[in-house]
Amino acid sequence: GENVEQHPSTLSVQEGDSAVIKCTYSDSASNYFPWYKQELGKGPQLIIDIRSNVGEKKDQRIAVTLNKTAKHFSLHITETQPEDSAVYFCAASIEARGNNRLAFGKGNQVVVIP
Amino acid sequence: EAGVTQSPTHLIKTRGQQATLRCSPISGHTSVYWYQQALGLGLQFLLWYDEGEERNRGNFPPRFSGRQFPNYSSELNVNALELEDSALYLCASSRRGSPLHFGNGTRLTVT
Numbered sequence: 001g002e003n004v005e006q007h008p009s010t011l012s013v014q015e016g017d018s019a020v021i022k023c024t025y026s027d028s029a030s031n032y033f034p035w036y037k038q039e040l041g042k043g044p045q046l047i048i049d050i051r052s053n054v055g056e057k058k059d060q061r062i063a064v065t066l067n068k069t070a071k072h073f074s075l076h077i078t079e080t081q082p083e084d085s086a087v088y089f090c091a092a093s094i095e096a097r098g099n100n101r102l103a104f105g106k107g108n109q110v111v112v113i114p
Numbered sequence: 115e116a117g118v119t120q121s122p123t124h125l126i127k128t129r130g131q132q133a134t135l136r137c138s139p140i141s142g143h144t145s146v147y148w149y150q151q152a153l154g155l156g157l158q159f160l161l162w163y164d165e166g167e168e169r170n171r172g173n174f175p176p177r178f179s180g181r182q183f184p185n186y187s188s189e190l191n192v193n194a195l196e197l198e199d200s201a202l203y204l205c206a207s208s209r210r211g212s213p214l215h216f217g218n219g220t221r222l223t224v225t
Contacts, residue, residue: 034213043118043204043216044157089157099162100145100208101170106156 002027004092006105014113019077021108023090026071030092033066033073034102038087047088048075051095080112116140118207118217126223127195135190135220139207146188147214148180152201160203163188164210195224 003026013019025033031052036044050057050064050073057064063076077084087109091102119138127133139146148160159172163182177193186207192199200223206214 036216041218043206043218046213046215049213091157095211099170100212100214101147101159101162102157102214103159104149104157106154 002030002092002094002103004090004103004105006090006108008108009106010109010111012111012113013080015080015082017080019075019080019084019110019112021075021088021090021110022072023074023092023105024070024072025092025103027092027094028068028071029094032093032095032100033064034091035062035064035075036089036091036104038089038107040086044089077110080110082112082114085110085112118205118215120203120205120217120220122220123218124221124223126225129195129197129224131195133192133195133199133222135192135203135205135222137188137190137205137207137217139186139188139205140215143207143209143212143215144186145208145210146182146186147206147208148188148190149204149206150174150201151204151219152198157204161190192222197224200224 034049037047038044061078066073087107089107091104093102145164149157162170180190182188202219204219206216
């Protein structure tokens, strides 16, 4: 099955700087790549996703890039704020026949230092 | 729009007992997914239900089971609880072709 890995496991950044989290996946058939943010005591919340027919997607301070050849994708957060502190999970799946089963990475703890 | 709701929020059981966890999907969503989030292991896929049927199962023993009801709500049952079953159990719902939306989970503690 699909195997997703995330690096680094913990990332500390100064408020206002950028944060980048990278993920690699193993199954070249994967075509859907979401990112989730999980705050303490809450479930994961979808923040952005990308499909394999595009290379980059942006939503305000958040962007995701996808390199299908190298099988990796990255989350970019610009102008970080304290409320960006959370655990971020990347995931991958093969969207087919309504199956949205996601394979998740182990998560990155992002700490934004005021 | 109400989100995915899970109950109970916390559950404490003794080894060997059974646990039942419940999930109500977002209105209009027909698929329910269950994930286990154990410390340091990320989210591990357990089960996928769609239109009342089990469609896919992760690499978990048969004592993990569940069902989906006609109103699309779902139950996860864990029999013969073991200490390592202690984890946060997350339910997510979706429509076909749409992203997964997660609830806040049930924290299961096995003593």
